Amino acid sequence: MATSLMVRQCLRGTTPIMRGMFWSRTIGKLEGVSASLRCKYTDASKFKGFKGKHKAMAFGDDEEQDRGPGSERFDLEDAEYDAVVNSAMRVQKRLQNEQNVLVIQPYVKWGPKKSGSQPEYQLQEAEALVRSLPKWRVEHSLKVPLESLEKKQLFGAGKLEELKTILSDLQTSGKLITCIFISKGTLTLGQKQFLEQQFKLPVMDRYSVVIQILRLHAISTEAKLQVAMAEIPYIWSQMKDQEGSKGRIYLTESQKQMLRLRERKLKNELATIRSHRELLRNKRKQKAYPIVAVVGYTNAGKTSLIKALTEEKSLEPKDQLFATLDVTAHAGLLPCKLEVLFMDTVGFMADIPTGLIECFVATLEDAMLADVIVHVQDVSHENFLQQKKHVETTLASLLKSSGVAQSHPPLDNVINVGNKVDLLATQGIKTPTGIQHLVSSKTLHGMHELLEEIERKILEVTGRRKIIIRVPMGGSEVAWLYKNAAVTETAADPEDSQRMLVSAVITEAKLQQFRHQFVISRKG
C-alpha cells in the first residue's frame, strides 16, 4: 500500500512510456523507489562510468510510509497548546512579520566555561540562524564578554547599561530594532522577563530561534512531530524557572495535564513511526542496497553533494541553516554500475541545547547504520576544523548512546570529504589534514574520484566483489545472476558463440551459492 501510493505520487508528471519503463524495471526490485528519469551531467567527462541513471526515494515524505499502515492520526493543531508555547517561546505570532534583529553573542572570556568555538564564529552562526528565517534580518550584532553565562540576570549592571546605550544609539541613528536575539542556548524565563523590561523589546534565545527555523523547514510528518516534541522540554524548563524564582504558577493544572498528554501522544506516535522506519530499513537490507549516509555540519553542502552524485533534480540545496530536516534516500550508481542509496541527513550544529538534539537522534539512526558514511566538510569555512570535531564527537556519542556501536564498527567506515573547494584560492590548494577528497558540488570537481572511493569502500565493507563470469547464453545462470547479484554488463563471448560474459557485483556468500548450484552440482 505504502509503496504503491508513493510510486503513484512519484510518477505524476512522467510520460506513459517512462511510466511503462518504470513499472517494468522497478516493481519487485526497488522497494519504495520513486521516479527514474535519465539526465546528463553538465560535465559528463568527469563521470566516467557513471552515466547518470538514477532514482530518488524519499523516506519521510510520504505520510503512509512514515506512520505505517493503519496508524491513528495525531492532530498537532491545538489552540490550548499554541497559547502555552507562544507565551513560552514568545515569537510564534511574529514569525511571519518582518523583524530587525539585534544579535548579542555573550561569551566567557577565560576559565573552564570558555567555549571551544571562537566568539567571532559563534556570532557568525547566530547571524546565519537569523538569516535562515524569511523576512528576518540582522540590523546590528555584537559580542559581549562575560565572566559567566550563569548569572541570574545574565548581564551585570554595568554591562546592561552599556547595552541599553548601544540600543538607544542605534534607535536614534534610525535603525529600528524590533527584537533582541541573545545567542545563548536557553535563557531562563526570569532572565527573559528581566531583559525584556530593560530593553522594552522581545528577547529570544538560541533554542527558540532554532525551533522557529525547524518549524518552517519540517515537511514530513516525522519531522513535524519531532519539532513538536522538541518544544516540550523548553516549555517545562521555562515553567520550572517561573515557579522557582517567583512562586507563581505559570501553567494551570489543566495546561500541565494537556502538556503531559501531548508529550505522551507524541512519544507514542514517534515510536510507531520509528518501528515502521526500522521495518523499511530491514526491507532495504534484504534487498541488499548498499547505503551511503551523508552527514556533516549544517550548510556544509550535504544536499548539494547528493544532488551532484545522483543528479536528483528535486533536491534543493539552500543557503539556510537546518534546511534539511528529513532523512531522505536517493539512488545513484557507482562507477561499476552498482546501485546504492545516498541518505541525506539533518545537519549538526554546536551550542544546540541537548533537549533539541535528542528529538532528532532517531532520524540519524539510519545514517549510523549505513555501510559507508561520507562526512562532508565546508573547507572554505574558517572554522571548519572545529565543525569537523563537533560532528565527530557528536556522532561518536550518538553511536555509543544508541547502542549502534556494539553492532556496527565504530567510525572506520567514514570518508572525509572537503566540499566547496571552488571557493578556495585556486593556486596551490593543499588538502587539509584528515580530508581524503577535495570536491566542489557546484563545479563537480573531484566527483568521479569520490565515487571511486565510495565504491572501493562499499565493496570492502559489504564483502562484495566485481566479477566477470562466463555462462551459457540464455541459461538459468544468467537469470540467477540477475536475481542475486548486480549485473553491470553483458557481452557476447568472443571465444564461444554459445556463451556470454556477465559482469556483476556480488557478495562472497552469493558467489559460493552460485558455485554450489551451477559449478559443483554440474560436476557432480
Ligand SMILES: Nc1nc2c(ncn2[C@@H]2O[C@H](COP(=O)(O)OP(=O)(O)OP(=O)(O)O)[C@@H](O)[C@H]2O)c(=O)[nH]1
Ligand atoms: N560555492 C559553493 N557553494 C556550495 C557548494 N556546495 C554547496 N554550496 C552552497 O552551500 C549552501 C548549503 O548547501 P546545502 O547542500 O543545502 O547544505 P546542507 O549541508 O545540506 O545544509 P543543511 O541541510 O541546512 O544542514 C547552498 O547555498 C549551496 O548552494 C560548493 O561546492 N561550492
Ligand SMILES: [Mg+2]
Ligand atoms: Mg541539506
